[in-house]
Every structure is written in structure tokens, then in C-alpha cells.
Amino acid sequence: xxxxxxxxxxxxxxxxxxxxxxxxxxxxxxxxxxxxxxxxxxxxxxxxxxxxxxxxxxxxxxxxxxxxxxxxxxxxxxxxxxxxxxxxxxxxxxxxxxxxxxxxxxxxxxxxxxxxxxxxxxxxxxxxxxxxxxxxxxxxxxxxxxxxxxxxxxxxxxxxxxxxxxxxxxxxxxxxxxxxxxxxxxxxxxxxxxxxxxxxxxxxxxxxxxxxxxxxxxxxxxxxxxxxxxxxxxxxxxxxxxxxxxxxxxxxxx
Amino acid sequence: xxxxxxxxxxxxxxxxxxxxxxxxxxxxxxxxxxxxxxxxxxxxxxxxxxxxxxxxxxxxxxxxxxxxxxxxxxxxxxxxxxxxxxxxxxxxxxxxxxxxxxxxxxxxxxxxxxxxxxxxxxxxxxxxxxxxxxxxxxxxxxxxxxxxxxxxxxxxxxxxxxxxxxxxxxxxxxxxxxxxxxxxxxxxxxxxxxxxxxxxxxxxxxxxxxxxxxxxxxxxxxxx
Numbered sequence: 001x002x003x004x005x006x007x008x009x010x011x012x013x014x015x016x017x018x019x020x021x022x023x024x025x026x027x028x029x030x031x032x033x034x035x036x037x038x039x040x041x042x043x044x045x046x047x048x049x050x051x052x053x054x055x056x057x058x059x060x061x062x063x064x065x066x067x068x069x070x071x072x073x074x075x076x077x078x079x080x081x082x083x084x085x086x087x088x089x090x091x092x093x094x095x096x097x098x099x100x101x102x103x104x105x106x107x108x109x110x111x112x113x114x115x116x117x118x119x120x121x122x123x124x125x126x127x128x129x130x131x132x133x134x135x136x137x138x139x140x141x142x143x144x145x146x147x148x149x150x151x152x153x154x155x156x157x158x159x160x161x162x163x164x165x166x167x168x169x170x171x172x173x174x175x176x177x178x179x180x181x182x183x184x185x186x187x188x189x190x191x192x193x194x195x196x197x198x199x200x201x202x203x204x205x206x207x208x209x210x211x212x213x214x215x216x217x218x219x220x221x222x223x224x225x226x227x228x229x230x231x232x233x234x235x236x237x238x239x240x241x242x243x244x245x246x247x248x249x250x251x252x253x254x
Numbered sequence: 255x256x257x258x259x260x261x262x263x264x265x266x267x268x269x270x271x272x273x274x275x276x277x278x279x280x281x282x283x284x285x286x287x288x289x290x291x292x293x294x295x296x297x298x299x300x301x302x303x304x305x306x307x308x309x310x311x312x313x314x315x316x317x318x319x320x321x322x323x324x325x326x327x328x329x330x331x332x333x334x335x336x337x338x339x340x341x342x343x344x345x346x347x348x349x350x351x352x353x354x355x356x357x358x359x360x361x362x363x364x365x366x367x368x369x370x371x372x373x374x375x376x377x378x379x380x381x382x383x384x385x386x387x388x389x390x391x392x393x394x395x396x397x398x399x400x401x402x403x404x405x406x407x408x409x410x411x412x413x414x415x416x417x418x419x420x421x422x423x424x425x426x427x428x429x430x431x432x433x434x435x436x437x438x439x440x441x442x443x444x445x446x447x448x449x450x451x452x453x454x455x456x457x458x459x460x461x462x463x464x465x466x467x468x469x470x471x472x473x474x475x476x477x478x
Contacts, residue, residue: 012300013457016293020286027281031274052341056334063330065396065445151342153453156335160446161288165281174271 013152018144022158029122029137030165031175036095036120037166038176043074044086044119047099048106050150051078053159057097060163069167082106083113083230092118092214097162099123099155101146102130109246111135112232116198118214124158126150194234194241199227210235288447295440295447296454303438303455310436311459313416314390315466322388324354325415327377327406331449332394333358339392339456349464357381357406377406387414392456395419396448398426398439407433420455422448 033043043061047054054076061074074097079085086096096119098107107123111134114121123135126149132138139158141149149155169175197210197219206222210233220239221227232244271277300307314324324343326336336356343354357380358364367376381391391410393403398421407417411433418436419428425439440451 012293012296013454014293014296016289019289023282023285023289026285027278030281031278050338052334052337055337056331059330059334065331147347151338151347152457153450156453157289157292157450160450161285164288164446165285168281168284169277172271172274172277175274175277 013148014154014157015141015144015148015152018141019154019157022139022141025137025139026158026161026165029139030162031169032120032137033095033122033162034166034169035176035178036093037072038170039093039178041073041094041120042091043072043095043097044090045074045076045097045099046078046082046086046107046110047076048078048082048104049100050155051076053099053150053155054078056156057099057159060159061166064163064167066167070170072166082110086110087113087117090117090119090214093120094118095120095122097122097124097159098135099125099150099159101125102128102134108134112196112244112246113198115196115213116211116232118211122162124155126154194236196244197233197235197240199229199231199233201229202227208233208240210240291444292447292450295442295451299438299440299451300454300458302441306436306438307455307458307462310418310438311462312466313435314418314459315463315470317388317390317416318352318463318467319470320388322353322386322390322416324352324390324392325357325377325381325385325410326354326392326394327357327403328394329400329402331445332396332400332452335449335453335456336392336394338453339394339460342456342460343463346460346464350467352463352467374401374405377402378409381406381409381413381415385410385413385415389413389415390418391415392418393420393428394452395426395428396422396445396452398423398428398437404428404431404433407431411435418459420452422452 045054045057058074058076061072077085096114098111100107102125111121111123121135122137124139126141126144127146129140141154195212197212199208199210201209207218208221208227210217210219219235224233224240224243232246233240234242234244326340328336336358340354340356343352357377364376367379391406393406395403404427410417417434419434420438421428422440423443425437428434428437429439438455440448442448
């Protein structure tokens with residue numbers, strides 16, 4: 001059986017030319033992670049298709065390979081009900097690092113809720129890309145089949161570098177405080193932009209309790225009709241204005 | 255936050271630094287540099303062990319052909335790499351699925367053995383239970399010194415398994431050890447770069463094993 005990977009043309013399993021462009025996103029992700037860790041974040045690692053990668057990321061941060069580097073809170077979660085577990089485990093300001101391809105519905109559904117739960121998200125993957133908005137930081141190996149990236153060591157190299165760069169950022173304590181949220185003229189919190197929230201409890205009076213940036217709020221659901229827990233809504237000024245599609249479940253009823 | 259010893263390398267003084275632009279450029283440059291280092295080490299490692307890989311893979315293929323199974327083990331990141339190696343053989347990108355299982359998978363077994371007999375025996379005790387003479391033991395240790403990995407090689411060798419060790423640095427206790435039939439050392443002192451080159455070595459072993467098995471099938475005239 002001819003196999004393109006075993007051919008003599010390719011010297012190494014990893015396609016380094018495809019990996020190299022990820023460097024810039026690695027840099028911004030590392031800065032973001034270090035800032036969240038400095039503020040007390042826990043990093044939740046998920047990798048439904050590659051449990052070994054999820055565990056490997058967590059152990060890198062918890063038990064550094066370089067003596068003297070600080071241990072950071074990172075936990076791999078492997079659960080059939082990933083959403084149910086993480087919904088109760090995470091705290092606003094935490095981090096989530098997912099490893100898997102764009103078609104991984106469990107990851108897409110989880111990261112869709114990152115804003116509502118107040119999480120900063122990183123998605124490591126390869127092949128066809130998810131939408132740019134799917135995660136705060138996409139560390140994506142373009143043009144390489146996900147199975148090959150997962151097996152060849154490409155993902156390992158990416159999260160090794162992520163760990164290494166996070167610890168470089170720690171050497172710059174002046175850069176660790178998060179920049180103020182409203183320095184520009186336009187700020188999501190204060191502007192007309194809607195916020196994505198998740199319904200956690202339905203009231204009987206055209207209202208629902210939702211999670212917005214990890215905090216409970218009550219919103220008016222008159223415009224979107226009856227909802228159920230887990231639904232995603234776009235909210236503006238205390239009113240749900242539309243429903244948002246959950247990648248794992250298809251569009252919620254409109 | 256305590257100051258790190260490398261602060262002198264940067265033009266800003268610790269907490270005075272406010273603009274992350276320069277750091278982001280440095281980080282991206284650093285990432286590219288590390289990727290290049292990883293690539294060079296992988297190329298050097300594969301080239302250094304090219305002959306040995308052929309021999310090892312031929313031995314492995316022969317054992318798989320006789321019904322042998324492969325047991326993989328290691329600690330920390332090497333445990334997950336052992337897990338990935340076993341998965342690569344069981345669920346190959348192409349070619350023939352082969353029986354390989356990581357001895358790091360079952361937390362009940364690991365904690366029972368660690369608690370009752372000691373962590374240095376968590377792999378060797380499993381080999382006593384599972385291993386047969388045609389099997390293969392693949393152990394990973396970046397230092398080459400992991401106690402439980404070395405104990406496992408001792409037990410495996412005693413039971414007639416083919417023992418393959420992947421190490422780093424100068425090979426540690428694995429190098430030149432008669433319990434290890436084939437010791438492939440990645441000459442580096444960076445744990446991460448060693449692991450990456452070990453991943454490349456395992457991928458190479460897997461692909462050469464597949465080639466040997468495909469050749470064998472062709473010779474025997476059986477479908478692959």
C-alpha cells in the first residue's frame with residue numbers, strides 16, 4: 001500500500017514549513033496565558049480525540065521539565081459530558097486549551113461558550129480551519145491532515161513551545177497585569193455590541209438566568225421565546241435579541 | 255513575582271516594562287528558532303540511528319508477524335508519548351493495525367502497584383502479568399535513568415521480550431545496558447527537544463515496521 005508519509009520525499013514526519021507560520025499566534029497566546037495565570041487562572045485541557053495530548057499539555061504546566069520554573073494549575077478533563085463538567089468546574093478568568101480538528105463538535109460546542117463562561121480559549125489543531133472566532137487563539141497547522149499532525153509530533157512541539165513562551169513572559173513582570181479593558185473609544189462592554197450568554201435557568205415570566213462572562217444575570221427572553229438550559233443567546237441591554245447556533249447541536253429553535 | 259535570572263537580557267527593567275510589542279516579536283522569533291532547533295535535532299537523530307532503526311524495525315516486524323504484542327511505558331510527558339506510540343501502532347495512519355498497549359493507561363493498576371509494591375515496579379509488575387516471549391517492550395525516558403523503566407527492561411529481557419529504549423542526554427543508565435537490546439539516544443540536553451526527536455524516532459520505527467510487514471505480505475502473496 002503506497003503511503004505518502006513513508007515516501008522518501010519527506011525526511012521528517014512533521015511538516016515544519018506548515019508549522020512555522022503558527023509562531024506569531026503562539027506568541028500572542030503565550031502572553032495571554034501568562035497574564036491569565038498571573039491573575040490566578042486555572043487552565044483546563046480538553047482533547048476528546050487525543051487524550052494523550054490533553055494529558056501531556058497538563059503535565060507540562062503542572063510539573064515543569066525545567067527545575068525552578070513555577071508549577072501552574074492545569075487540569076486535563078476527560079468526560080463524556082464535557083460541557084456539564086466544565087460548566088461547574090471553571091471560574092471566570094480561567095483558561096481552556098483544546099486539541100483536536102475543526103470537526104470536533106465537543107470542542108466547538110465548549111469553546112462557543114468560552115465568552116459566556118468568562119474563559120480565554122486556545123485551540124490547537126490542523127487541516128481545515130474552524131471560523132476565526134471559534135477561539136481567542138487558534139494555533140493551527142494549515143495544510144496538514146489532523147491525523148498526521150496528531151501522530152507526527154507536531155502538536156507536541158506546539159504545546160512544548162507554548163509552555164516555553166509562557167515562562168519567558170513570566171520574566172517580564174511589568175507586562176503581566178491585564179491592560180485596562182476600556183482604553184479605546186470602542187469597548188464591547190460599553191458599546192452597542194451584543195454579548196453571547198448561556199441560559200442556565202429558565203424563569204416562568206419571559207426571563208432567564210444566564211451566564212455572561214461567567215457571572216449570573218437575569219435577561220428578558222420575550223423576543224426569543226421560551227428557552228432551555230444550555231441555549232446560547234445574544235444579549236443587548238438586558239434583553240436576549242437572538243439565539244446562537246451551537247455547533248454540536250445544530251441551530252437552536254428560532 | 256520574583257525576578258528571573260535572564261532579566262539582564264532585556265532592555266527594560268522588570269516592572270517598568272509596559273509595552274508588550276517588543277516581547278511579542280521576541281517570542282515569535284524564539285518560537286521559530288526553537289522549531290528550527292527541533293527540526294535539526296530530528297534530522298540528526300534519524301540520520302544517526304538510520305541503520306539501527308532498520309534493524310530494530312525488522313526485529314519488531316518479525317515479532318508482530320509471530321503474534322507478538324508491544325508494551326510501551328514512560329513517565330510524565332514520556333508516559334503520554336508512550337500512549338501515543340501504542341495508539342500509532344494500533345490505529346495506524348495507513349497499513350496494518352498492530353497490537354500495542356501503554357502500561358500507563360490504567361490508574362487503578364498504577365496506583366495499586368505504586369501503593370503496594372513501589373513506583374519503581376509499576377511497569378515490571380504489569381509485564382510479569384501480561385508479557386509473553388514474542389512481545390516487545392518499548393520504554394521512554396529523556397534522562398535514560400527512570401527507575402521504573404529500567405526495572406521493566408530487566409523483567410522484559412528476563413522474559414525474552416525485545417527491549418527498545420529511547421533516551422536523551424548521554425543515554426543515562428539505558429546506554430550500554432545489557433537489559434536494553436536497542437538503545438536509541440537523542441543527543442540533546444533539552445527535555446522538550448529530546449521528546450520531539452523521540453516522537454520522530456517512534457514515527458520512523460512505525461513506518462519502517464509497516465514497510466517490513468508490507469514486504470512480508472507481498473512475499474507471502476497475502477493481501478495487505
